Amino acid sequence: MGATEFGFNCLQKLLRMKENIVAIYTLPKIFRISVSEKPLQITTHKDFRGVALKKNIPLIEVNRKMKDYTKSIESFKPDFILVCGWYYMIPKIIRDIPILGCACIHASLLPKYRGWAPLVWAIINGEKKTGVSFFYLAEKVDSGDIIAQKEISITKKDTIKTIYQKVTKASLKILGKYIPLIEKGKVQRVRQNEDGATYFPMRSPEDGLINWNKNTLEIYNWIRAQTKPYPGAFFFNKEGQKIKVWSAKLFSETKKILQKPGTILSQNKKEMKIATGNGYITITNWEVER
Numbered sequence: 001m002g003a004t005e006f007g008f009n010c011l012q013k014l015l016r017m018k019e020n021i022v023a024i025y026t027l028p029k030i031f032r033i034s035v036s037e038k039p040l041q042i043t044t045h046k047d048f049r050g051v052a053l054k055k056n057i058p059l060i061e062v063n064r065k066m067k068d069y070t071k072s073i074e075s076f077k078p079d080f081i082l083v084c085g086w087y088y089m090i091p092k093i094i095r096d097i098p099i100l101g102c103a104c105i106h107a108s109l110l111p112k113y114r115g116w117a118p119l120v121w122a123i124i125n126g127e128k129k130t131g132v133s134f135f136y137l138a139e140k141v142d143s144g145d146i147i148a149q150k151e152i153s154i155t156k157k158d159t160i161k162t163i164y165q166k167v168t169k170a171s172l173k174i175l176g177k178y179i180p181l182i183e184k185g186k187v188q189r190v191r192q193n194e195d196g197a198t199y200f201p202m203r204s205p206e207d208g209l210i211n212w213n214k215n216t217l218e219i220y221n222w223i224r225a226q227t228k229p230y231p232g233a234f235f236f237n238k239e240g241q242k243i244k245v246w247s248a249k250l251f252s253e254t255k256k257i258l259q260k261p262g263t264i265l266s267q268n269k270k271e272m273k274i275a276t277g278n279g280y281i282t283i284t285n286w287e288v289e290r
Contacts, residue, residue, distance in 0.1 A: 004084075070091075080100040083105075110149070130154055160229075
């Protein structure tokens with residue numbers, strides 16, 4: 001089950017491992033979910049139809065509640081269900097179908113950063129590390145027993161794109177090692193510590209508005225957490241134009257600025273200096289939304 005670039009890469013890994021993929025369940029780029037009043041758009045959406053056709057694998061696009069697909073999934077008699085880059089909760093009636101279980105890869109070191117957009121939130125919060133967790137799905141969000149985890153560093157030069165790449169690389173290694181162990185019934189299940197659980201909410205493109213009252217480091221993290229392939233951090237200039245910010249420079253020292261946070265101090269074709277809560281930040285790549 002997958003609908004993103006990450007899920008597609010996981011599928012390709014399984015195919016390279018010569019696993020017998022009996023079906024692919026995917027989602028359209030724009031879909032509805034109960035936790036959102038508006039339709040959601042998957043930013044890193046990937047079309048699985050090409051690989052399904054090439055490999056002669058049945059492809060089912062999910063557009064109803066998951067429980068409505070119980071009989072469909074049962075018909076394929078899967079031994080194991082892998083969920084990567086997915087947006088719906090998998091009900092127990094489906095989790096109980098495969099004899100080897102139903103597992104997922106989540107981009108955090110569970111039980112930390114359960115929920116939505118864990119990589120974006122980790123960068124926004126200035127974390128120095130994150131990771132991936134391969135775990136069995138359970139009733140509550142991201143709460144099941146851990147199969148394996150891999151820690152990943154977050155440097156100040158990383159963006160959501162580079163962290164996404166690190167997570168993908170680590171996840172494929174985990175699949176390569178642990179899928180064969182699952183097939184042999186040799187994996188150890190480790191229960192999550194609920195006392196250490198943290199949860200983070202869904203994000204939408206409208207959530208990218210920059211608060212210039214924050215300090216320079218916080219704004220820098222805000223920008224790099226939401227740069228491409230995501231919709232981007234943004235602000236509105238005096239003319240009311242929406243400015244999308246794709247990258248910025250972070251300096252080791254801050255300079256006292258008297259101007260109000262959000263004031264554009266200087267601008268040329270290559271850089272734009274803007275006052276922050278404790279100094280200024282230099283924007284190096286931006287565009288005016290038309």
